[in-house]
Amino acid sequence: AETTEKPVFNNLNPEQFSAVQNNEGPSLIIAGPGTGKTKTLTSKIAWLVGNHKAEPEEILAITFTNKAAGELRERLEVLLKNKTKASQVTVATFHAFGLSVLKEYHTEFSRSEDFILADEGLKLEIIKSFSELKSGEAKKLSAEISEIKNGTKPETSSFTKYEKELQKLDAFDLDDLIAKPLLLFNKNEKAKAVYQKRFRYIFVDEYQDTNDAQYRLLRQLAPDPSSNLCVVGDANQSIYGFRGANAGYIQRFTDDYPGAKVFRLKQSYRCSQTILSASSDVLSQSSGFLQGLTEGVQVSVSEQPTGAAEAEFIARQIVELVGGVSFFSIDSSVTRGEKNEGISSLSDLAVLCRTRNQFEAIAKALNDHHIPYQDVGTVPFFREEPFQSFVDLLSVFLSGNFEKAAPVFNLKKRAFSKLQFEMAKEETKKLDAVSFLNYLKDSFFAGQKFDNQNWERFTGMAGNMQNWGEFLNYVKLGSGADIHRKNLEAVSLMTLHASKGLEFECVFIPGCEKGLLPYNLYKTEVDEEEEKRLLYVGMTRAKKLLYLTHARSRTLRGRKFNLPKSPFLGSIQQELIQQIKNKPHKKPEEKDNQLSLF
Ligand code: ATP
Ligand code: MG
Numbered sequence: 001a002e003t004t005e006k007p008v009f010n011n012l013n014p015e016q017f018s019a020v021q022n023n024e025g026p027s028l029i030i031a032g033p034g035t036g037k038t039k040t041l042t043s044k045i046a047w048l049v050g051n052h053k054a055e056p057e058e059i060l061a062i063t064f065t066n067k068a069a070g071e072l073r074e075r076l077e078v079l080l081k082n083k084t085k086a087s088q089v090t091v092a093t094f095h096a097f098g099l100s101v102l103k104e105y106h107t108e109f110s111r112s113e114d115f116i117l118a119d120e121g122l123k124l125e126i127i128k129s130f131s132e133l134k135s136g137e138a139k140k141l142s143a144e145i146s147e148i149k150n151g152t153k154p155e156t157s158s159f160t161k162y163e164k165e166l167q168k169l170d171a172f173d174l175d176d177l178i179a180k181p182l183l184l185f186n187k188n189e190k191a192k193a194v195y196q197k198r199f200r201y202i203f204v205d206e207y208q209d210t211n212d213a214q215y216r217l218l219r220q221l222a223p224d225p226s227s228n229l230c231v232v233g234d235a236n237q238s239i240y241g242f243r244g245a246n247a248g249y250i251q252r253f254t255d256d257y258p259g260a261k262v263f264r265l266k267q268s269y270r271c272s273q274t275i276l277s278a279s280s281d282v283l284s285q286s287s288g289f290l291q292g293l294t295e296g297v298q299v300s301v302s303e304q305p306t307g308a309a310e311a312e313f314i315a316r317q318i319v320e321l322v323g324g325v326s327f328f329s330i331d332s333s334v335t336r337g338e339k340n341e342g343i344s345s346l347s348d349l350a351v352l353c354r355t356r357n358q359f360e361a362i363a364k365a366l367n368d369h370h371i372p373y374q375d376v377g378t379v380p381f382f383r384e385e386p387f388q389s390f391v392d393l394l395s396v397f398l399s400g401n402f403e404k405a406a407p408v409f410n411l412k413k414r415a416f417s418k419l420q421f422e423m424a425k426e427e428t429k430k431l432d433a434v435s436f437l438n439y440l441k442d443s444f445f446a447g448q449k450f451d452n453q454n455w456e457r458f459t460g461m462a463g464n465m466q467n468w469g470e471f472l473n474y475v476k477l478g479s480g481a482d483i484h485r486k487n488l489e490a491v492s493l494m495t496l497h498a499s500k501g502l503e504f505e506c507v508f509i510p511g512c513e514k515g516l517l518p519y520n521l522y523k524t525e526v527d528e529e530e531e532k533r534l535l536y537v538g539m540t541r542a543k544k545l546l547y548l549t550h551a552r553s554r555t556l557r558g559r560k561f562n563l564p565k566s567p568f569l570g571s572i573q574q575e576l577i578q579q580i581k582n583k584p585h586k587k588p589e590e591k592d593n594q595l596s597l598f
Helices: 014-021 037-050 066-080 083-088 094-104 120-131 135-149 157-168 176-187 189-198 212-221 248-256 273-282 307-322 356-368 387-399 402-408 413-424 426-430 433-444 452-464 468-477 528-539
Strands: 027-031 059-062 090-092 116-118 171-173 201-204 228-233 261-265 299-306 349-353 373-376 491-495 504-509 542-556 559-561 577-579
Touching (some): 014 037, 014 261, 027 037, 037 059, 037 201, 037 228, 066 083, 090 094, 094 176, 120 171, 120 387, 157 171, 171 176, 176 189, 176 212, 189 212, 228 248, 273 299, 273 528, 273 542, 299 307, 307 349, 307 356, 307 504, 349 356, 356 491, 356 542, 387 468, 433 452, 504 528
Parallel strands (some): 027 261, 059 090, 059 201, 116 171, 201 228, 299 542, 299 577, 349 504, 373 491, 504 542
Antiparallel strands (some): 542 559
16 A cells, blocks of 8 residues: 555664765765665665655666666665655666657657667668678677767768668667767757756766766766765776776766765675675775675685586586475475575576676586576577567567668568558457567568567566557667566576676686686787676675686687686685585486476
8 A cells, every 4th residue: 555654764774874864965875795785775765755855756766777777666665665656766777767868859859759779780780771881890880880979989971871861760779878868968958957957866876887978967967066966886896897887987976076975884784704805805905894794604616627517516516505306396395405504595596607608508507407597698588589680570560660661670572561461450450469479470480489488578578568669668778687587496697797786695606717707718908907896796796605616628609718717716815715526426317397497
């Protein structure tokens, strides 16, 4: 039931509570992993709304992924005990926020209200349609166009042509979601004033990963030195430098906002002291500014002969931890492993890899042991083929803009006329979302193999959306992290990048080798410090148990590598580490009801 009760904040420590009460003027919360930064940010919003200090519509909260935005809104709902109010707070990623600005001001850019979003695939098609460039060259031009939009390169004639084509298609590309609102606020004082007035309180989580364009957008929204802007971050967790993120903005915050209050949190509620110390060693920093809840057990390190053996080791550890049980059994009376540190569910476990190429070996071992897992890559399944092409077709179909869009989408003439013909049919219009998607699939993708489970998730997602536009935008702006399901009875398999902000009882990090961590197998330039921070982020996802493994040889993308142990492991104090050797094992029992969830 909806209430007007004040929310209670009795589960915050004094430092957190002090930050929660301080919302007037600029502020910066800098603190290490698991200290409750995200929790504090959420509580601040609940405090403002619950104590009637701000209307929910006056609050903008920027998160790093759509999933984080969803979780923040859910937490707000619980704190405020009011679903309506929680939903009135604007919680979005920078991109989703930019999209909402363009929805409101589309006429400024000669687009219709129903403009489409051009993702990387469509962007390349557009480039090819006017330049006759081949794939590789088109990709280069695409990257250049991004740089121009981000303000780091001057405009070229190709750029102008591209912009014209984009407008003809009634489309914006993904860079436009930040670049065009910036442009709008630069040239249209009135529009800028609307937004500055609308959002009296602005919050940004994961501020260390803000890039230049996003920073400039934020400055437009909160230009005043006394703005109620609160940013939350940890410079040690900055892992998107390769995408132009700049942790320097944390340092710069107190220059831009000289009166800013700075809050530091010391107590980590996530990691054991051992895990905090070991991960600080990787950064060659003291962990003195961070305090764990418990001492914790040693970090396990294991050397394996091959990548396959490493994967097998991980699968066996998982069986040992969670118990050699049938994972498909709904019977809760099954016996769990003994030395499992209270780990009772597969959702407590994650395997975090530096690259997606490592997933294959891990997935095989998990399958061999009948361990369900969810594959959370950096790219979600719906942005890979054949889903990608399907989404392209769906955009054309829904845009109603066939004549203009069809050639760019490379739709064959015959299929295209069939589409228009079918469109006219009365029964097509009456189909609900799920049957409509099935109908499109049967009509145009008859020969293509869609993974059944993924197809079900895809249609399920569509069924849950308010309208088609929302669905398409979700799919185009989605990241791998968005498809992660927290309470699924499955091990999470994801990249280190995708693990940001998450936590698990037990974390495995395979591939702790020079070449993977730091990663330089296919390139010569590597930012060693950023690679250390990436390992730091991965290690600090673990609450109780942490396994770091490395293999003497492994095959990646069909090539064999012999890589030495990662130099980062060498900086961890020996007494924090327990070396684990392989034990002889029984072969896993054969089962035929093998299930891979993804
Ligand atoms: P990261 O740097 O990884 O983003 P964070 O600083 O945002 O971490 P949170 O995710 O907000 O940390 O919190 C980490 C964990 O600690 C969560 O499970 C959260 O519920 C818990 N936590 C935070 N503050 C408290 C508290 N005062 N009492 C109990 N648990 C807390
Ligand atoms: Mg956080």
